Amino acid sequence: MAIEYLVEEVTNNHTNVTKPMIIKDIAKIGEGAFGTVTQAQLRNATASEDQWLGPFAIKKVPAQTEYKSRELEILRQTSHPNVVSLKYFFNYPNPEDRNKLYQHLVMESLPCTLQTEIKRYHSSNLILHESHIQVYSFQIARAMNYLHSFGICHRDIKPSNILIDPDTLVLKICDFGSAKKLEYNQPSVSYICSRYYRAPELIVGCSLYTTQIDIWGLGCVIAEMFIGKPVFQGQDPMLQLREISKLLGPPDKEFIYESNPSYNGPMYSHRLYTSKVSTRFQKTFSHASPVAVDLLMSVLVYRPQDRLRPPAILAHDFFKPLRSPDFQVISRTTNSRVNVHNMLYNFSDYELRVLGGAAKEILVDGS
Numbered sequence: 001m002a003i004e005y006l007v008e009e010v011t012n013n014h015t016n017v018t019k020p021m022i023i024k025d026i027a028k029i030g031e032g033a034f035g036t037v038t039q040a041q042l043r044n045a046t047a048s049e050d051q052w053l054g055p056f057a058i059k060k061v062p063a064q065t066e067y068k069s070r071e072l073e074i075l076r077q078t079s080h081p082n083v084v085s086l087k088y089f090f091n092y093p094n095p096e097d098r099n100k101l102y103q104h105l106v107m108e109s110l111p112c113t114l115q116t117e118i119k120r121y122h123s124s125n126l127i128l129h130e131s132h133i134q135v136y137s138f139q140i141a142r143a144m145n146y147l148h149s150f151g152i153c154h155r156d157i158k159p160s161n162i163l164i165d166p167d168t169l170v171l172k173i174c175d176f177g178s179a180k181k182l183e184y185n186q187p188s189v190s191y192i193c194s195r196y197y198r199a200p201e202l203i204v205g206c207s208l209y210t211t212q213i214d215i216w217g218l219g220c221v222i223a224e225m226f227i228g229k230p231v232f233q234g235q236d237p238m239l240q241l242r243e244i245s246k247l248l249g250p251p252d253k254e255f256i257y258e259s260n261p262s263y264n265g266p267m268y269s270h271r272l273y274t275s276k277v278s279t280r281f282q283k284t285f286s287h288a289s290p291v292a293v294d295l296l297m298s299v300l301v302y303r304p305q306d307r308l309r310p311p312a313i314l315a316h317d318f319f320k321p322l323r324s325p326d327f328q329v330i331s332r333t334t335n336s337r338v339n340v341h342n343m344l345y346n347f348s349d350y351e352l353r354v355l356g357g358a359a360k361e362i363l364v365d366g367s
């Protein structure tokens with residue numbers, strides 16, 4: 001591929017300085033519903049030395065739609081080790097249609113997504129080791145603790161929107177194309193989020209939802225790491241609720257009414273199983289430890305108010321082993337031991353303030 005082009009106005013997200021830069025597209029690394037993601041390098045067009053920066057990941061989406069500029073706005077506001085960072089941004093025409101401007105978001109690049117990692121294990125009839133699931137889930141919850149503190153709801157949590165580096169086990173949430181800062185009592189569209197990861201309140205048409213819809217997505221992602229495939233695979237939007245009811249039991253009328261008083265779709269109120277919910281969780285997640293099952297049962301809960309929130313998730317006993325400064329995991333790629341404690345626990349003062357009383361439990365190594 002390696003196509004080079006000059007862009008007169010490229011803004012550095014960190015310094016806010018706009019300069020001409022040369023962009024070298026290397027390879028396509030992703031394709032989404034709205035645009036493409038390519039691996040690319042950048043260099044200052046005015047500097048004499050030929051020093052390429054990167055590689056980065058450049059996401060190209062049609063510019064000037066209100067929907068997509070939210071992604072830029074949110075990426076500009078955020079700075080967190082578990083949220084993909086924006087390095088530069090610019091508008092540039094589409095080579096196939098010179099009249100159409102594309103917004104280019106130049107982000108740090110990570111080697112793979114959690115989706116490819118889960119699939120790699122699943123295709124060898126393996127599942128991720130529980131220690132890896134702990135490390136990845138902790139980082140997603142930490143990103144949510146940060147984002148939700150500003151009211152930012154990602155609204156499309158799924159394994160393909162979670163980037164990882166399997167050497168270091170670093171994880172970063174990406175794709176803020178659906179994200180929105182939710183305001184108290186302000187309605188938002190309920191037709192967001194990919195079907196398998198949609199919270200039950202969205203399925204029944206709730207428009208006053210909260211950032212707790214992301215927590216449902218987190219539960220689905222943790223579940224998928226344990227079983228190697230999406231836990232709720234509905235064949236259509238309504239059958240999605242039926243899949244959920246197979247594990248959680250039928251949703252009660254109060255939940256439906258609280259979510260959307262004018263809902264008139266199927267209620268799935270018949271019990272599909274006689275066994276207890278806890279038995280079904282244990283059976284579904286037969287490879288998970290009891291403490292992991294307990295976390296899943298506290299997150300995959302119908303009522304959003306009853307789902308654990310990020311501070312309580314980070315303080316959950318599932319993550320207890322990570323609190324030891326000696327906690328190590330074996331990297332799949334390098335086969336060497338990696339000490340991940342420091343990268344997991346480098347909480348900023350802001351994050352600690354947000355965690356409030358839970359910070360003590362999260363930080364204290366009781367081993």
Ligand SMILES: Nc1ncnc2c1ncn2[C@@H]1O[C@H](COP(=O)(O)OP(=O)(O)OP(=O)(O)O)[C@@H](O)[C@H]1O
Binds near residue numbers: 035057161176177
């Ligand atoms: N910073 C990055 N580093 C490496 N790969 C990335 C990065 N950002 C995105 N990708 C890859 O590109 C894919 C699509 O990116 P993204 O989800 O942001 O685009 P999208 O158009 O919103 O896609 P979708 O419609 O699937 O949600 C990701 O699943 C991932 O494989």
